[in-house]
Amino acid sequence: MxxxxxxxxxxxxxxxxxGIWELYVDLHGSTFSLILPAPHQVAEALYTDRGLLWSxxxxxxxxxxxxxLLATLIGFVLAVAIHFSPxxxxxxxxxxxxxQAVPVVTFAPVLAFWLGFGLLPKLVVIALVSFFxxxxxxxxxxxxxxxxxxxxxxxxDASRARTFWxxxxxxxxxxxxxxxxxxxxxxxxxxxxxxxNGSNSGxxxxxxxxxxxxxxxxxVAAVVILSLFAIGLFSTLALVERLALPWAYxxxxxxxx
Amino acid sequence: MPxxxxxxxxxxxxxxxxxxxxxxxSVRVELVSRTFATRRAAVDALAGMTLHVSPREVVAVVGxxxxxxxxxxxxxxxxxxxxxxxAQAAPAAxxxxxxxxxxxxxxxxxxxxxxxxxxxxxxxxxxxxxPWLERFGLQGFERTAPAELSGGMRQRVSFLRTLLAGKPxxxxxxxxxxxxxxxxxxxxxxxxxxxESEPRTVVLVTHDVEEAVIVADRVVVMSPxxxxxxxxxxxxxxxxxxxxxxxxxxxxxQALAALGVDA
Numbered sequence: 001m002x003x004x005x006x007x008x009x010x011x012x013x014x015x016x017x018x019g020i021w022e023l024y025v026d027l028h029g030s031t032f033s034l035i036l037p038a039p040h041q042v043a044e045a046l047y048t049d050r051g052l053l054w055s056x057x058x059x060x061x062x063x064x065x066x067x068x069l070l071a072t073l074i075g076f077v078l079a080v081a082i083h084f085s086p087x088x089x090x091x092x093x094x095x096x097x098x099x100q101a102v103p104v105v106t107f108a109p110v111l112a113f114w115l116g117f118g119l120l121p122k123l124v125v126i127a128l129v130s131f132f133x134x135x136x137x138x139x140x141x142x143x144x145x146x147x148x149x150x151x152x153x154x155x156x157d158a159s160r161a162r163t164f165w166x167x168x169x170x171x172x173x174x175x176x177x178x179x180x181x182x183x184x185x186x187x188x189x190x191x192x193x194x195x196x197n198g199s200n201s202g203x204x205x206x207x208x209x210x211x212x213x214x215x216x217x218x219x220v221a222a223v224v225i226l227s228l229f230a231i232g233l234f235s236t237l238a239l240v241e242r243l244a245l246p247w248a249y250x251x252x253x254x255x256x257x
Numbered sequence: 258m259p260x261x262x263x264x265x266x267x268x269x270x271x272x273x274x275x276x277x278x279x280x281x282x283s284v285r286v287e288l289v290s291r292t293f294a295t296r297r298a299a300v301d302a303l304a305g306m307t308l309h310v311s312p313r314e315v316v317a318v319v320g321x322x323x324x325x326x327x328x329x330x331x332x333x334x335x336x337x338x339x340x341x342x343x344a345q346a347a348p349a350a351x352x353x354x355x356x357x358x359x360x361x362x363x364x365x366x367x368x369x370x371x372x373x374x375x376x377x378x379x380x381x382x383x384x385x386x387x388p389w390l391e392r393f394g395l396q397g398f399e400r401t402a403p404a405e406l407s408g409g410m411r412q413r414v415s416f417l418r419t420l421l422a423g424k425p426x427x428x429x430x431x432x433x434x435x436x437x438x439x440x441x442x443x444x445x446x447x448x449x450x451x452x453e454s455e456p457r458t459v460v461l462v463t464h465d466v467e468e469a470v471i472v473a474d475r476v477v478v479m480s481p482x483x484x485x486x487x488x489x490x491x492x493x494x495x496x497x498x499x500x501x502x503x504x505x506x507x508x509x510x511q512a513l514a515a516l517g518v519d520a
Binding site for chain 1: 349
């Protein structure tokens with residue numbers, strides 16, 4: 001399929017959804033548009049508030065990027081530790097799952113109390129909501145190594161560390177990237193919640209301020225920017241996967257020759 | 258690098274009866290039994306299996322599917338312990354049934370994996386592997402990813418990887434089973450040729466009787482599970498052997514008869 005035709009389907013779907021949305025709001029009158037602004041109002045807000053949105057986007061973008069980096073680091077270390085220690089796996093896994101059931105908003109105030117109102121508590125919230133997918137996919141990648149390959153390495157007298165370095169770690173890298181791709185979307189939501197506690201900038205802060213002021217178009221404009229940012233991050237990671245791990249892309253993409 | 262003295266990490270010595278390493282390159286499997294506990298029942302893989310292989314001898318082990326051939330190789334490689342009996346062997350390197358080449362490494366780095374596994378630096382491993390790739394007809398494919406290689410080339414890289422482990426014993430687990438018939442025939446001839454110039458003690462497990470007669474000095478026929486040796490056929494024929502030679506055909510029929518297959 002050509003590039004244009006591949007892009008046509010999602011573009012048409014998006015246009016149709018926006019059209020239905022516009023029609024729906026227009027039919028419900030101007031008061032309703034204070035609750036749910038029409039697409040043209042959002043577009044207007046995107047234009048008139050561009051300075052405000054851009055400066056706050058930079059704040060959130062920095063938080064998200066650093067947060068994902070922190071989540072990847074935590075996820076990587078935990079996955080490796082769990083891989084090497086069945087005891088730790090049994091002990092820590094239930095806690096990891098439980099940590100994902102805790103709504104971040106409930107402990108964001110505590111984090112602000114401990115860590116202040118700067119960048120750090122935001123990074124911690126983002127990392128907390130997004131490290132889990134990385135741990136799970138990377139642990140699965142490490143465990144999925146062909147047992148015959150491990151036997152082969154044993155007949156080659158490979159130490160545990162060298163087997164990890166030459167065989168297990170490279171096998172798990174696609175899992176790490178998959179986890180990071182899932183984490184991207186969650187981390188953006190995490191950033192918004194993080195900014196709802198003890199912050200005075202960022203797109204989450206903009207959303208929090210806009211809604212009670214009935215500037216809902218501005219709030220939705222911030223959401224649009226966050227969505228586009230998430231798509232951009234996801235695509236970047238997909239590109240990294242294609243360039244850095246071409247073998248994984250090949251084996252899942254086209255049939256191998 | 259000498260194969261002696263590097264095998265400590267590989268062997269899980271049984272507590273009561275330490276696995277003995279033979280330094281001369283021979284293999285002695287003596288009345289070995291091995292049972293696996295599955296969820297439903299205990300499966301006897303081997304029962305009273307005996308196999309002696311002299312240094313630099315090429316022995317093919319043929320048997321029906323599931324007769325414990327892979328278990329036998331893993332015993333020889335020290336990856337398993339016998340439940341009873343003795344398994345002694347010089348240090349052995351495995352060539353698995355599937356090539357199991359690492360998709361993120363090039364052909365030359367896959368070939369040198371056994372060296373890298375011992376801590377040899379990458380550049381040195383490549384220097385060691387390069388002349389072999391040329392000898393194995395893989396010149397020009399050094400930097401090629403496994404996915405871009407043909408099935409025969411992949412098997413040659415896999416064999417080279419096992420050879421470069423520097424062990425006196427090669428344990429080959431149905432190395433050509435996954436290849437198409439033409440490539441398989443080519444590779445069988447090729448293996449015989451390589452072993453002539455690069456003699457090793459070889460235990461070749463296969464279900465292909467013709468392959469056994471073409472490649473090996475001696476063919477050991479195993480019974481269905483639980484496996485044990487039921488017949489031995491000397492293949493005292495000059496190499497290269499041709500599939501159509503009367504002597505080869507006769508030995509093939511003899512092996513098939515020992516397997517209980519009507520030819």
